Amino acid sequence: MHIKEIFDGVYIIDNKLSTLNLVKGEKVYGEDLVNIEGKEYRLWNPNRSKLAAALSLGLKNFYIKKGSKVLYLGAATGTTCSHISDIVGREGIVFCVEISSIAMLKLVELCKKRENMIPILSDARITKNYDYVNNVDFIYEDVAARDQAAILKENAKMLKKGGYAYVAIKSQSISIVKQPREVYNEFIREVSDTFKLVEMIDISKFHKAHAFVVLKRL
Numbered sequence: 001m002h003i004k005e006i007f008d009g010v011y012i013i014d015n016k017l018s019t020l021n022l023v024k025g026e027k028v029y030g031e032d033l034v035n036i037e038g039k040e041y042r043l044w045n046p047n048r049s050k051l052a053a054a055l056s057l058g059l060k061n062f063y064i065k066k067g068s069k070v071l072y073l074g075a076a077t078g079t080t081c082s083h084i085s086d087i088v089g090r091e092g093i094v095f096c097v098e099i100s101s102i103a104m105l106k107l108v109e110l111c112k113k114r115e116n117m118i119p120i121l122s123d124a125r126i127t128k129n130y131d132y133v134n135n136v137d138f139i140y141e142d143v144a145a146r147d148q149a150a151i152l153k154e155n156a157k158m159l160k161k162g163g164y165a166y167v168a169i170k171s172q173s174i175s176i177v178k179q180p181r182e183v184y185n186e187f188i189r190e191v192s193d194t195f196k197l198v199e200m201i202d203i204s205k206f207h208k209a210h211a212f213v214v215l216k217r218l
């Protein structure tokens with residue numbers, strides 16, 4: 001088996017993206033586990049995770065690493081969060097905000113096994129519910145909501161200056177009449193007083209009418 005580390009904690013094993021499993025023997029969403037020289041890796045499916053899709057399509061600016069502090073908006077049942085949890089390791093932390101109490105039931109079980117993931121049942125618009133979170137290195141937003149730009153700006157006060165935001169934009173959640181490209185550009189414009197665009201990748205090969213953007217906080 002051929003293994004290569006492409007970013008801190010992100011590996012390619014025989015052309016498949018993967019992360020080092022923080023909790024040996026545990027799968028999160030039915031992904032395959034691969035053992036190499038005593039280490040266990042979890043394959044990371046680009047069809048299940050927009051971050052994996054962006055990485056598979058050549059994302060250049062990936063700075064999440066061991067020890068990073070991440071605020072994750074729209075955690076769902078923890079698919080992508082769990083891979084970020086692998087990357088940041090026990091020295092890091094992932095605050096996982098999710099509005100759905102049904103998704104939260106599963107997320108809480110996952111967080112019990114992964115001590116660096118903290119579940120937060122809240123609407124990401126109401127940041128006072130989790131105002132103990134501050135000075136994070138990264139915000140990851142995947143809320144698929146019409147007011148996604150406003151939600152990101154509201155949460156930006158928790159992001160340290162010069163920190164990065166990774167955002168999955170679902171064009172059809174924002175407008176079903178506008179062209180996806182127009183929706184992406186409007187999103188960038190709307191957050192431009194707080195963030196500078198660093199990179200944008202069309203990930204529609206894996207997720208219909210979605211873009212993945214990297215932003216830097218001004």
Ligand SMILES: C[S@@+](CC[C@H](N)C(=O)[O-])C[C@H]1O[C@@H](n2cnc3c(N)ncnc32)[C@H](O)[C@@H]1O
Nearest residue numbers: 074075076079080098099100123124142143145
């Ligand atoms: C596309 S799913 C997220 C998938 C997840 N990020 C992953 O890759 O594993 C979007 C999630 O955002 C949540 N969501 C939508 N609006 C939200 C809000 N205002 N605050 C917090 N979560 C929200 C939904 O309940 C849903 O679970």
